[in-house]
Amino acid sequence: MLFALVPSENKLKSSNSPPSEELIGKLVDQYGDDVLRLAYMYLRDRQLAEDAFQEVFIKVYKKYHTFRKDSGEKTWLMRITINVCKDMLRGFWWKRVKTTFLPEQPDDQGTPEQLVTARDANRRLWEEVLRLPPLLKDAVILYYYEEMETPEISQVLGVPEGTVRSRLHRARTALKTNWKGGD
C-alpha cells in the first residue's frame, strides 16, 4: 500500500522540503494550546509541559515531510505529543511528580462544607484518572478531554478501533471500582 505525500492545507512548496518557520508559527498559533494542555495532562507540571511543547514542534519541523493527509494535522500533532510525553516520562521514572490540582474558581452555590467536599471529590477523580494504566489513560484523555471519536483516536494511537473501545470500557470499569466519589 502506497502513501502519497500530499501537501497539507498549509501549502508546502514540495513534499520533501522542510517546513518554513512561518508554517511552524502558524501551527503553533492554531494547535499550540491543545499541544500544551495535552502535555500537561500527561506530565502534570507546567514547566515540563512547556519543554515537551518545544520538543513536539521540533519533531514537527523534522518530520513534516512524513505527514500523510489521511489524518488531520491535529490528529498527527496529538500523536507526536503523546509520544514525546511518554519518552519524557520514561526518563523521569525516578522523579515523583506531584499532581498539582489548580485552585478552582469560587462557586457561590452551596455551603462552604459542600464546596470543600465537591472540590475534594473532583481532585480525587482527577488523580484517579491520571493514575490509570498508560494504555487506558491515553484513550480516556483523547475521548473525554479532547472529545475525539474512536476512529480518530485509533489513528492517534495506532491501534484498531475495537481496541480503543475496549480500553475505554476497561477504564470506565476501573474507575467505578477505584473511585467511589459522590455522585
Add this chain to the structure above:
Amino acid sequence: MEPLDRFRHIAKDQVKELTVSPELKQATLRRIRLEQQKSRKPVRWIWPAISSSAAALALVLVLFLNSGAFNMDSGSRPGISQGIDDPNPPNIAGEPPDPGFTVMNDPEAGLFSHHGNEADPAPQAYVIEGEPVPLPAYVPAGFQLRNAVMNESGRRLELQYILLEKGDGFSLVIEKQDQAETMDSPVIVSTEPLTAEWDYGPWHYTLTGQLAADEANAIAGSVVLPTGSETK
C-alpha cells in the same frame, strides 16, 4: 453523571488557563531556526556525493535486471496482497483454491472475498502479516461460515456466519495489533445487538450479532491457533 463525564469538565477547568505565551512561542521558533541552520550546512559537498551514488545505484540495477535474476512471478509468493486481478487467486495460505469456495473479486469488500457454498467446509487457514490467524474452534450449532473479507490494509479479517434456517447471523472481526493486549476474558460492550470483545495475544476480536452471551463466551474460549502454528 458517570465519573468520566465529570472528568471531562474537571480537566477542561484545570487546563483552561494554560495557553502558549509569546515567550514560549519565540523560544520554540528560535530552536526551529537553529535546526534550519544545522540542516543547511552540508549542502555544498553533498550533491556530488548524492549524484555519484545515484549513478552507481542505477548501474547496479540495470545489470541486476538484465541478469534475469529478478523473477516477477507473483504466483510464488503466498499472501493476502496478491490475486486482486486474478479471477481465481490461490488462498492466502498459499495452497490451491478449495473447490468448495467461489472466489469473488469485490473491490468494495476488500482485497479478497470468499463466499461459501451450501455445504461449507471448515474455515481455511487465514494469514495476516505472515502469521496464522487464531480462529474459534467452536461455532454454535447450525451456524456456518458464509463470507470472509480482508480489508485493504491486510490487518483486519471479518468472518460472517449465518444460521441457514432462520437467517440469523453474526460477524467476527479479527484485527492484528502492534502490541499484545491483556483482555483475555470477553467483555460484553453492548447487548442490542450483542457485541463482545476480547484479545488473544496480539489479536483483537469483535463479535457482533444475534447470539446469547454464553455462546459468545464459548466462541471466545475456543479460539486456538491453527494446527502446527506457534504463538509468538
